[in-house]
Amino acid sequence: MPGEFELIARYFTRPVHKAVLGVGDDCALLQTAPGMQLAISTDMLVAGRHFFADVDPFLLGHKCLAVNLSDLAACGARPLAFSLALALPQAEDAWLAPFAKGLLALADAHGCELIGGDTTRGPLTICITVYGEVPADAAALPIPTQALLRSGAQPGDEVYVSGSLGDAALALLALQGRRTLPPNLLQAARARLEQPTPRVALGQALRGIASACADISDGLLGDLGHLLARSHCGARLEVDKAVPLLAARQAYAGGSAQFDSDMGARTALQCVLAGGDDYELVFTAPLAQRSALAALSDTLGLPLTRVATIEAAPGLRLVDAAGHAVAHDFASFDHFATRLALP
């Protein structure tokens, strides 16, 4: 069994190119280019809470960095580096080798260097802090940055969601034995849960286009709700535009009506609106950006779907195609709430 320092040397020490100094000293050193700011985000993943303890370590390595890169994407930042703190019940090569492989493959794909961290014995817990770069903007008010913030939405702006929503939550329901999915749909949905794709290129491209942005980790209602609260406004969300974002429902044999019949009529709504673990971006933009966003969607090969409109009145109002209110009691995911988001 490797000791702590051997473990760090074997799996987590790599040459750095963007950082001034990487793993091995008391601190790592980063220097941003003139006029740039460092965007920083931290996520902690706990076994049994955020992932099954027996999940494939390669996929877990991917996911724990992906959820952090998603926060950089939400700010429009370019990934630079990350720190990794890891508590492990035991230091096993059979677990560490694939974990490091999954982690570092995603890191390499985004040019995001591992610059430091900590390893210790303890209940399996992964804490990653990620560093990205965004241009400063001395003229921007009230925050002198070009970073995408949650606080910039204006009444009249339209609300977009990238990619698909709710499939990760549907996969979780299936893995918990609460729904049954055809194997091909389960496989696709499970990939969304276990190997999410952070929208890093989209986030950077949205600088100058989006007025506000957040990533969807706790469910659309919750994360859009936080964006609205920080922007001091509300939104009217068209449920009929959101529900088709559940890819498994669209691909279901027999069609979406058959999906609703087999899975329960409200399952799609619940997964899309309050599922969580999507790691898509929800963002707002003025009407004038519609054509720019259509072009960006084409360039990235990524659907950008308008689902809501920003209104001055606070709160999030769900409406159907006819404009009638849709009643719901979906809660977004809260790690300390007593009520869980899924039935």
Place this chain on the structure above:
Amino acid sequence: MPGEFELIARYFTRPVHKAVLGVGDDCALLQTAPGMQLAISTDMLVAGRHFFADVDPFLLGHKCLAVNLSDLAACGARPLAFSLALALPQAEDAWLAPFAKGLLALADAHGCELIGGDTTRGPLTICITVYGEVPADAAALPIPTQALLRSGAQPGDEVYVSGSLGDAALALLALQGRRTLPPNLLQAARARLEQPTPRVALGQALRGIASACADISDGLLGDLGHLLARSHCGARLEVDKAVPLLAARQAYAGGSAQFDSDMGARTALQCVLAGGDDYELVFTAPLAQRSALAALSDTLGLPLTRVATIEAAPGLRLVDAAGHAVAHDFASFDHFATRLALP
């Protein structure tokens, strides 16, 4: 019981002054001054491993930031900000209020702002990433920085230790019932274990004086050993100069001989050399810096004790006052080693 967002708002959201953007968005934003680099360090503390689960949460709040500030000190960096990730079995005000108080009191004392993080339910685990500022130095080789590194020691340099060593380890022995200390000495030693003082001012003052530096978290032998390995050299450590660094032994009623008799002759040696949890600095400096270091010690009111000399031959050689080799089998603390440092 507060929910996740209420908990963050209540205990961990404060206005920022040094950061561009603090808690509440997907990322925090930091901008270093021109010519400065960011020094970054991460430590993860696990209940039952790094602290007793029932430790006073005020002291725990202090300690988990102190151990990170100690890493900044070891690099000669000025504290700027930190991120906090916290897994908690439950969100209890009775625990969170004093924890936040201890944490933020130390943060305020060092002008170190809380800029972000994560909270989740899980086994009690605290992961802090701290950010400090050091001047760049384009002319410095091989790393263009004024930061103190572990890699700069040269044969002929002298090795210094700040403050006192081993009292934290002695307190741990006493709390585990393996030694008995008089109440006043236990109290003082326990304060060293539970409320360590990061040597932040010393670290910054050592820039331009010390040739290499590390903080002592895993025991002098281990941390000096890492410094020597990174510097590709060795050292000759005079045990008789190190042992008096155990404050409890010097203050013992009846004197140090009585301490050795009551506690076991090798207890002091073991605590000082391989105890860990000291959070003092071990650093090297050329002979020419002796007077500068004496003046610095006076200014800071902090002893700086010469304990060893750097030699070209790799390895750490322990010698007594007569220059004879001292046999030992002390291991430094390794979180995955099967052998523990303390008897």
